[in-house]
Amino acid sequence: MGKDITLTASDDFRLGGYRADPAGAPKGAIVVIQEIFGVNHHIRSVCDRLAQEGYVAIAPSIFDRSEPNFQSDYSPEEVAVARKFVANPDWAAMLRDTQAAIDAVKDVGPVGIVGFCLGGSVAYVAATKLTGLKAAVGYYGGAIVRFADDKPTVPTQLHFGEKDTGIPLTDVETIKAKRPEVEVHIYPGAQHGFHCDERASYDKTSADIAWPRSLAFFAKHLK
Numbered sequence: 001m002g003k004d005i006t007l008t009a010s011d012d013f014r015l016g017g018y019r020a021d022p023a024g025a026p027k028g029a030i031v032v033i034q035e036i037f038g039v040n041h042h043i044r045s046v047c048d049r050l051a052q053e054g055y056v057a058i059a060p061s062i063f064d065r066s067e068p069n070f071q072s073d074y075s076p077e078e079v080a081v082a083r084k085f086v087a088n089p090d091w092a093a094m095l096r097d098t099q100a101a102i103d104a105v106k107d108v109g110p111v112g113i114v115g116f117c118l119g120g121s122v123a124y125v126a127a128t129k130l131t132g133l134k135a136a137v138g139y140y141g142g143a144i145v146r147f148a149d150d151k152p153t154v155p156t157q158l159h160f161g162e163k164d165t166g167i168p169l170t171d172v173e174t175i176k177a178k179r180p181e182v183e184v185h186i187y188p189g190a191q192h193g194f195h196c197d198e199r200a201s202y203d204k205t206s207a208d209i210a211w212p213r214s215l216a217f218f219a220k221h222l223k
Contacts (some may be wrong), residue, residue: 001048007060007100013086015064015097017165018044019105020051028222029056029105030112033098033119033126035196037199038063038071042198046114053215055222060101062094062122068198074199086118094122095129102132110134110222114214115141116195120158127152135221137214140164140192145171148178157183157209157217161190161203 002020009015018039030050034043047057061068063085065223070085072078099171114133115123120141127136128150136156138144144158145167156179160172169186176184187194187206194203195210 002044002057005058005104007097007104009096009100011096012091013065013096015100016061016069017059017101018045018047018061019056019058020044022051022054022057024054026056026108027054028111028218029058029108030058030103030114030176030218030222031098031101031105031126032057033113033115033122034059034062035117035119035193036072036081036085037074037078038069040071042196043116046116055112055218058101058105060097062119064097065090065093074196079137089118091122091125093127098122099132099180102126102130106132112136112218112222114218115139116133117141117193118143119152120144121147122155124152124158125150126142126191127154127156135218137217139195139210142171143168145174151179155183155217155221156181157185157214159185159187159195159214161192161194161201161206162186162188163190165191166192183209183217202222 050057114137120138121143123138190206191201193201
């Protein structure tokens, strides 16, 4: 359904990405921010699913500055390699590349953003710092707690797994306390990555609640 694309950031850096367009007139657009595994099969499938819901979906390859077109699966060995990208992330660069994706689709209508894992944190920070967004959704973003003093400028919804070993519930409670205006959902028994049906931690019960909840959130705010 989708196609590979090239985006240009404000500093003239050219990065890759993936874009899926709906069959009919779009309701709006949604920027999809990857996990540490790049714009891989799963992220592309998320874009395709959003296109089926009537949105233009675009996923910028935010690791292209360090390793162009990096994509990974989920074996322990591959996870270990992918972790290098978050050892010392360049937030400013990732936000420039995210803004490039927002700008590339703002002509089709209201723009939202959704991210997973690292992308969940990027989506939250984007909601506080970037322009052109109408709504933001973040899944299990481990760094969100570090940015919780910053208030999103658009409606924001966050999803966390109760059993996520990388994000203690104390962090989630801190986010809720600092940002009472943000909609926060915790999924009983769910682990990190519970939305990804290609990972061992996939939790269908939680994903089947979280995804429609996200779509309803976008339907409400992307008008």
